[in-house]
Amino acid sequence: MPLTPTITTLGLDPSQRAHILNGNAFQQDAILSFAGWQYVVFYSPKPESPAHKVVYVNLARRKLPDGVWEQMIFEDYEQTADDGHNTVQMGICPGDGTIHLSYDHHCGGLKYRHSVKDLTRYPTVFAWDAKLFSATFDHLPGILRSDAPFACLTYPRFGFLGSDMFFSARDGQAGLGDDFLCIYRAATGSYEYVGKHLKGVKNNPYVHGLHWQSGKLHVTWVYRDFVYYEGWDTPNTSAHQHAGPNGPGNNYNIYYAYSEDSGQTWKNGKDETVANLKKGESILPHSLGIMAFEIPKASGLANQESQAVDCEGGVHVLNRQLVDGELVWTTFYRSPSGKGVSQQNFVNGKFAVPPGSWTKSKICPAPSSTRGCLATSREGDIYILLPEPATRTLKLFKSPKESDFLHFAEIWAGEGFLGEPLVDRQRLENDNVLSVFTLRVGVELSLERNVVVLDFVL
Template sequence: MLPDPSISVLGPDPTHRKCILNGNAFQQDVIQSFNGWQYAAFYSSLLEDASKEPLYIHLSRRKLPEGKWETLVFDDYPQTTDDGHNTVQLGVCPGDGTIHLSYDHHCDVLRYRHSQPGVAQNPKSFAWSASLFTPHLSRLPGLGAEHDELFSYITYPRFVQLGTNLLFSFRTGKAGLGDDHVAVYSAQTQNGGGGGGGGGGGGAYKYEVLGTNLQGVDNNPYIHGLDYRNGRLHATWVYRGFVHYEGWDDPLDTKHKQQRGPNSAENNHNICYAYSDDGGRTWKNGAGELIADLAKGESARPDSKGIVAFDIPKGSGLSNQEAQAVDGEGGVHVLNRDAVDGEQKWKHYYRSPDG
């Protein structure tokens, strides 16, 4: 029997914005626990009046199960865009205890910061302060200018723990016309060898871009989630077809940023599935057949064999980026909704561990 839930008020939620920034389905693990402590990231005003602009990123922590919450504020970056895409995402790297944040994106240049090593491994040793973190960054740690174009038009970042490492996923392009990419933050020893390690002592940590795991072809994938269980990385997604509109190829076009822009959810179709047993470097379909080796420049594509788990046509009310979970036995669960039966209903889509 589960205990009754408790409620913690960490700060005022913005009341004056049209769009929700805190608590969206695609904010994967924005509340998470690690090493006996819990962390939560959110936007709020610096004042108790929740209607005041601008908003700032707040990051809270507490010792489980009922420790007092501590909250720090990054007051060097005001968030001003009223757009529900522009959430904050939270990641913790087990290998070196760094805490990572990526935030305020809807087809924007990368916005990122991370803590110094050890903060999540030995929380009691660090006074909770924004000074533990880097300034606002537009590059991932360890990457140079050669990757700037890739990180110039980002939406939907997310973090996934991969053993001792940390995976970073993000979309490039626009609604109906984009791709998803993955990079991994991992330990590199001083002599150049790879590894995980428990404390990262003496190591330099940095990102490696693995490639484009999901490629759109006149469409874009919307990921329900990425989950790593028992050495396997699971991904489910829907595709959204692209409808051309006047000015779609104008670099200054912003119509696609509308909450219900020219390419909206009526073009969503199919629930797809793929998995990786090597941390996102190669991908297989549900039958275990290789469909993409990122090191060779390959990607899972809409025409890749065996990726469609549920065949759902366009115009069926299928939503995108609702929720995914993987249970301890490897069963994959997706919560979404469609009107295939003539009535819009929430549904539980399930893939057994045996496929």
């Protein structure tokens, strides 16, 4: 039978802005499930706001599999910057059931708020209301503003870390910055600053994803070299905030590292320690063994496209590169390594992919710079959502585990979608249901568009 999604509309997207705020590849996460409920965070225009100049953060929840969506609106914070970097993202701490939100920054000060405890562990106890959340803070609870780089922040992300949760973001500007890491402890209800796990040297790392799986925290990234320009160090300058001289043409190589102690120490793909943050160290561009693939500048390599880690510890990256002059979407896969994983790689009595090794596979031509999304299912298959903005088409591809992720088949295509799709990774891994956060528009040209969730029962 053909694959057909159920589509649910959550709210109006601020479509009169020049830049898309809802649905960007670097949002980790905008859609997330936990303990049988699903949560979505997005911006929607303030009623009667001219040209959608003012928008509010909205947070919605529903009981899975198909409960009615409840919504809350944070009317105490007005977002006005017309900049696609100023997204909103969400984290859930499993240990104390808190929800954490970070929003509206591009090379600016932190904006952050959190919920009361147990909100996601006992959801039916709480009436869904913005009063459950703190005010907007300019620092993380437990960390002084002077003890962490909260002043020039971009690309915040949250993620599970066992019963705790991590927070990470870039400090600095395009081509000239570092990524830092903090841990939220459920036991104390406060954050600890760990350090800068990825440090740039006249460049900056652009992270595909930071994901915890089976006791390991995995990260992949590209570097972008810095091009100096007049006024680059002027305080409060906006010259660097869009492509300018430091655009994606300066991206190069794909790198990988992992941590087995919640980000305190980091190892390369050969299981060698490359940075101990407790000693003030960081992963540097020249750290040994971190490069997975050498891809030169001007090869079409995107920043922050997509990463997923499957249940066996295999690492998957979605990006693109030039092949014979054509830009092609490509997956990069690292087979799991460590104790007990070698038997998982035997197929018909021989190794299909040796443990800890990288392979890559072409999917299809990439018609634009709009980024896609990759996620893994309960069975270990990978699903890839690829947008084609010129035709407002969204396509879904599948690569089964049995193929060693070398073959891809298009299993669905739909018209009337814009933006970069995002996926509820937890629901796909737990329930084999693919929930997709994206923007829905008419096939004909239209200014109005909606924030929607597509549900595919696989």
